[in-house]
Amino acid sequence: AQSVTQLGSHVSVSEGALVLLRCNYSSSVPPYLFWYVQYPNQGLQLLLKYTSAATLVKGINGFEAEFKKSETSFHLTKPSAHMSDAAEYFCAVSPTPLVFGKGTRLSVIA
Amino acid sequence: NAGVTQTPKFQVLKTGQSMTLQCAQDMNHNSMYWYRQDPGMGLRLIYYSASEGTTDKGEVPNGYNVSRLNKREFSLRLESAAPSQTSVYFCASSERTGITTDTQYFGPGTRLTVL
Numbered sequence: 001a002q003s004v005t006q007l008g009s010h011v012s013v014s015e016g017a018l019v020l021l022r023c024n025y026s027s028s029v030p031p032y033l034f035w036y037v038q039y040p041n042q043g044l045q046l047l048l049k050y051t052s053a054a055t056l057v058k059g060i061n062g063f064e065a066e067f068k069k070s071e072t073s074f075h076l077t078k079p080s081a082h083m084s085d086a087a088e089y090f091c092a093v094s095p096t097p098l099v100f101g102k103g104t105r106l107s108v109i110a
Numbered sequence: 111n112a113g114v115t116q117t118p119k120f121q122v123l124k125t126g127q128s129m130t131l132q133c134a135q136d137m138n139h140n141s142m143y144w145y146r147q148d149p150g151m152g153l154r155l156i157y158y159s160a161s162e163g164t165t166d167k168g169e170v171p172n173g174y175n176v177s178r179l180n181k182r183e184f185s186l187r188l189e190s191a192a193p194s195q196t197s198v199y200f201c202a203s204s205e206r207t208g209i210t211t212d213t214q215y216f217g218p219g220t221r222l223t224v225l
Contacts, residue, residue, distance in 0.1 A: 043216035094210035
């Protein structure tokens with residue numbers, strides 16, 4: 001069975017600092033991996049997804065993630081945090097239906 | 111193009127009452143899903159419908175029933191609400207049946223409190 005583990009339920013960074021949100025997966029078959037973002041009082045929206053075409057995936061709002069098979073990881077990064085990045089972030093793994101991690105809340109400090 | 115819509119946005123029930131959460135999508139998607147979101151638990155799948163006419167249990171189906179009314183609509187029913195069902199409920203849809211790379215599109219959620 002597939003699963004994902006998000007390390008850190010809450011991450012706090014200063015505005016302009018690097019954002020790093022960690023996700024490790026477990027899968028018996030080659031996985032497809034997703035990052036979703038949830039802004040306060042809203043539904044989830046897709047940030048980016050890995051579908052085996054390229055290991056470095058670029059998403060919306062300057063986020064990117066790198067698939068590392070040897071480390072079973074799919075960490076989300078952004079070079080410079082903005083106040084508007086404050087949200088909850090979910091890593092998810094296929095098969096459909098998706099299996100979601102428990103989420104990481106990102107706070108951005110001015 | 112409204113995407114995925116959910117009604118109601120908020121609901122308060124007493125223990126034992128029943129209600130139906132409505133979900134509709136206007137993207138002609140085949141697959142639809144119901145999740146619940148609880149603090150520290152992430153999203154957990156309740157039921158899903160891979161295509162019109164089919165429904166399957168997810169991780170936490172107990173206490174819920176679903177109906178795929180047509181291709182657009184997928185409802186979630188609580189027959190006898192319990193405080194443990196206090197949660198935020200999200201409906202989602204994806205375009206193709208069984209395609210694991212398809213993006214899921216989410217509705218805005220229904221906040222349900224059971225007293």
